[in-house]
Amino acid sequence: MSPRRAAPIVHPNRAFSVGEAQRHGVSRQRLRAADFEKPFYGIRAATRPMSFLDDRCRDFLPRMPLGGVYSHVTAAGLYSMPLPSRLSGRTELHISVPSERRAVDAKGIIGHRTTLGHRDSDRRFGYLVTTPERTWCDLAAMLTLPELVAVGDKLIARRLPQCRKENLTGAVERHGPRRGVRNLRRAIDLLSDRAESPRESLLRVAIILAGLPAPTVNKSVFDASGRFLGRLDLSYPHLKLSMEYQGDHHRxxxxxxxxxxxxxxxxxAAGWTELQFTQADLDNPAGFIAQLRFILARLTH
Structure with a gap:
């Protein structure tokens, strides 16, 4: 009597390697069927109407090397960090491995070799991902200083913080003399846990880097009778000057x-002057900085 064949995998709830499927008796012809996707070489997964980042990360797990961890842009995406479009629109997965191992070299993967400490990753998503703090440090090699601050502001925001400023400071100290560390050290001093949007953070940093006074972030304002007027993105309260970033949804x-x-x-009516800014100002800050400098000089003299 011939040995009983294992039941074939038809629609597993996870990605699997071609080798695993064949060991379960699934033929190569079956693996070429339309109800299986090929997310990565040598891997199959049940066809889905939409593929999310978490799906793609899980799809690669059968090929994840020992000590491998999702990092950089991939980790930032999992944590919903506000990345610029040049990075957020990419589909490659970033995977870091210990420096003594060979970087992952596969289609759809950007491999990194690095030093990973025991505090640099965890399994909060069900697989290894660099922590928010370590991810922020890794992104320093890819982001401008204002962009790095915008991400840091999001991580320590009073509303749903993912870590504390002290955690980011400690991570920078552990990061060592790597690419981007100078911007990391500068960014620490520019962070604000009161920021509520990435564009607001970019606007604030542009003002500070131009040598102008640091504005107050998200100050609540009331009129003489105590009626709430609003929470101002950025302001100079002593001058009654507010600055608001207007995204497209405001229009x-x-x-x-x-x-x-x-x-x-x-x-x-309460004596405030309000300045409004848009993406065009962030794209070319020199113009609005000159105007703001003139307004501040006028109000202080």
């Missing part, structure tokens, strides 16, 4: 647009 959302106008009017 396209009718209710938001009407609310913005009413708030601006209320601030003006």
């Amino acid at each position: 396209t959302d009718r209710v938001q647009w009407q609310r913005d106008i009413a708030r601006t009017r209320a601030l003006q």
Whole structure:
């Protein structure tokens, strides 16, 4: 009597290697069927209507090398860190391995060799990912100083923080003399746990790097009778000067647009001057910096 064949894998709830499938008796012809995807070489997964980052990370696990950990842009995506479009739009997975091992070399993978301490990764997603602190340090080689601050602000934000500023400081100290460490050290002093949007952070850093006074972040303002007027993105309270970043939703959302106008009017009635900024100002900050410098000089003399 011939030995009983193992039941074939038809639609497993995880990705699997071709070798694993063949050991279960699945033929090569079956593995070429349309109901299986080929996310990476030598790997199959049940076809999905949409593929998310977590799905792609799980798909590669059958080929993940010993000591491998998702890092850099991939880890940032898993933590929902605000990356610039030049990075957030990429689909490759970043995988780091200990420096004594060979970097992963596969289609759709960007491999890194690095030193990983026991505090640099965890399994909060069900597989190894660099911690938010270590991820922030790794991103320093890819981001500008303002972009790095925007990510750091998001990590320590009072609303749903993922770590504390002290954790980031400790990670920078452990990071050592690697590429981007100078910006990391500068970024630590520029972080604010009161920031509520990446664009707001970019605007604040542009102002500070231009040598202008650091504005107050998200200050709540009330009129003389104690009525709440609003929470200002950035401001110089002693000058009653506020600065607001206006994203596209402020223009396209009718209710938001009407609310913005009413708030601006209320601030003006209370003696405030409001300056509004858009993405165009962030793309070319020299223009608005010159104007802001002139306004500050006028208000202080």
